[in-house]
Amino acid sequence: MLQIAARFSELGAWLQESGPAGLFHASPKVHEILGAEPGELKVLRDCWTFLHADDRAQAEQAQALCESQARAYSLELRLARADATERWVRLQVSPLLDAAGQPRGSEGAFRDISAVKITEAVLQESEMRFRSLIEGVDKVSVQGYDSQRRVIFWNKASENLYGYSTAEAIGRQLEDLIIPPAMRELVIQGTRQWLESGVVSVPSEELVLRHKNGSDVPVFSSHAMQRSRSGEAFLYCVDVDLSERVQAEATRAKLESQLREAQKLEAMGTMAGGIAHDFNNVLGAILANISLASELLGEEHPAMRHMRLISRGGERARSMVRKMLAFSRRQPHSLELLELGGQVAEGLALLRASLPKGVGLQLDVLDGDLRVQADASELQQVLLNLCSNAWQALPAKGGHIHVGLRRAQLPADRPELEMPAGAYAELFVRDDGCGIDALTQARIFEPFFTTKPIDQGTGLGLAVVHGIVRSHHGAIAIDSVVGKGSCFYVYLPIAEGQALAALPPEPAAAQAKSPEAPRAKPAPQGQRLIYVDDDEVMRLTVEGLLLRAGYRVGLCSGAEEALALLVATGQDVAALISDYHMPDRDGLSLANAVLQQYPGLPVLLSSGYISEQLHEQALSLGVSCLIKKENLLEELLPSIHALLGETPG
Incomplete structure (x- = not known):
């Protein structure tokens, strides 16, 4: 046995x-x-x-x-x-x-x-995988509690989510860590019921718990109960961080509340871009005809005073076109390194002449050598709009506007500016007017929002200012008290350590020579030019300019007509000038066809909006020169003289 x-x-x-x-x-x-x-x-x-x-x-x-x-x-x-x-x-x-x-x-x-060792290894590997999973998921917080609600497990995600380290959390009670005061009694009663029944009956739900620093922590919380071999109960909570989702929902709600106004803004931008071409044609014709009429009248003529006023109005209209194009996001920045103090001083000098009676304009602070990368004309527009807004807030008897420029150190606790902490150039415009209430401040930079009566404001001024500042990687803030005035602060990144230097001209104004030199020898005036434009007023205006300069001019309303005229006149044409926007074929298409047949012929294009892409395409085709439509009066004749090698008389 x-x-x-x-x-x-x-x-x-x-x-x-x-x-x-x-x-x-x-x-x-x-x-x-x-x-x-x-x-x-x-x-x-x-x-x-x-x-x-x-x-x-x-x-x-x-x-x-x-x-x-x-x-x-x-x-x-x-x-x-x-x-x-x-x-x-x-x-x-x-x-x-x-x-x-x-x-x-x-x-x-x-x-x-x-066999026992294999089983132990499998269990150990399983436990390691479980711990690795629990510790490796950074958005899933897992905590374990005993029957007295004391912490027995606290993973890394719990440290990140609630701010308590594992050493700080272990041994402390649940309600003393992450439960807000209003929920503590409910949690205590709930855990007692779970222990008595042996079942966690509370469904998974979204809760707002508490961080170590006292702030809210939104989570999706699930619960599970386990018992050890000895029968002791343990409660495990699995919390998923919802902070990003809550923030995204808040952002979405904010965006939805602004959607209607944003659609209005988009419609305005589309309209501005759509009418820019036609408006530039009209504007160019007005200014060109004023110039022609002024030469015929002479400086001593009584009508010259009115002609100058019309010309000044035309220049203001030109400025309006630029603002419309900037607002519609179709006009690129012309960024250059600027000494901001000089820009502010220049802007104030222009503003003083247009201030209403009783309004005082004072320069409070002007720190020197603050350099920024910016568009000079847009900075002037920001200053003009802020000062205009300031004097419109003053009482009828007048008041004071204070402008200043200084170096400012932004702290990290200014999240509303959405800018990192550091040194910035701070431009401020302060008035002692009526002030702005909190509700208005919350909407003051929205497009089309205005507190002014009908026909006295569009609500675009501060919206444009906000857009310009943000496009320069800056921020704008407001500090106002009703009855005591307002102060607008503009923060722009300082270009540290950069020396002032003239930047190359904008691509839109740069002249691109054709691969084959168009004309090597000086050519006498009286040569034939072809001008192509679908706008009759513009054609007649340019014809007057060119005839006065001694050229012979062939006018065409479209690309096909221009190509036919070229065939008829042959080598007698010295240069071709064309508008870019035309209904049948655009100026680039016409230039391409012309230069394939007449590779040495100078071709000039004009457009109300010259983008970087348009400039590159024109350069690659061999277009000799690009001219902004609103500058046609000033640039057309000098450009022709330069291309034909002529010396203007």
Whole structure:
């Protein structure tokens, strides 16, 4: 029966008597576990040879202490294997004592624990994967609590979400950490009910919990209860950070509230871009005809005073076109390095002449050497609009406007400016007028919002200012008290360490020579030119300019007519001038067709809006010159003289 029991046992038992001649007995199971042949194990030391080389010394040392000091021991040892598999045995040994209590040998047993080790490794790997998952998800906070709501688990995401480190959180109660005061009693009662029922009945929901600094933390919270083998209950909370979603929803709500006004703004921009071409044609015709009429009348004529007033009105209309194009986002910036103090001083000098009676304009502060990358004309527009807004807020009897420029250090706690902390140029315009209430301040930069009566304001002035400032990577803020006045602050990034230097001219005004030089020798006036424009008034106006300069002019209303005239006149044409925007074929298409047939012919294009793309396309085709439509009066004749090598008389 003992042999049967030994055969079916998982233990491989052995006995080793003391002394060199001591007997060694090992059951067949010992041979099976160690992988030894029957009868191969003569002494206990033979068993050590089947152990992993790194574990043998540990077994020999423990056995020596057992034999000399009667110490029992238990070891987990690896077996030596020829293949890559790993086998483990547990060795348990007790000393054998004689009647005097002295060691007379030892007895022990081997047990194969390879399966146990594999299970332990799997469990350990599973736990590591679980911990890695829980710690690696940065937006999922996991906390564990015992039956007294004391923290027993606090992952890295919980540290980031709630501000408490693991060391700070472990051992503290849930309600003292992240539960707002209004929710504490509800949480305490709820956990008691869960413990009594053994079921977490609260559904997953969105909650607003509390950060260490007292701020709100919106989360989607789920709960689960687990019990240990001893029956102790643990509550686990899984919280998903909703801060980004809440912020996105707030932003979306804000955008939706402004959608209607934004659509109006888009419509206004589309309209401004659409009418710019026609308006520029009319404006160019007006200014050109004023110039022609003025020469005929002479300076002493009584009508010259009125002609000058008309010309001044035309220039104001030209400025309006530029503003409309800037507002519609179709006119690019002409950025250059500017000394801001000089720009402010120049702007104030222009403003003083147009101030209403009783309004005082004072320069409070003007820090020197504040340089920014900006569009000079747009900065002047910002200053003009802010000062106009200021004097319109003054009472009828008048008041004071204070303008200043200084270096300012923005702190990091100005999130409303959406700008990083650091040094900026601060331009301020302060008035002692009626002030602005909080509701109006919240909407003051919205397009088409105005508090002025009908026909006295469009609500575009401050919206344009806001757009210009933001396009210069700056910010604008307002400080106002009803009845005490307002102050607008404009912050622009300082261009530190850059030296003032003249930048190259805008692409729109640059002249691009054709690959083949159009004319090498000076040509006498009286040459034939072709002018192409679908606007009759513009054609007749330009014809008058060119005839007065001594040229012969062929007028065409479209590209096809111009190509036909070129074929008819042949080499008699000295240059072709064309508008870019035409209904049948645009100016680039016409230029391409002309230059393919007459590669040496100078071609000039005019347009109300000259983009970088248009300039590059014209340059690649070989167009000789691009002229802004509103500058046609000033630039057309000088450009023709330059291209034809003429010296104006």
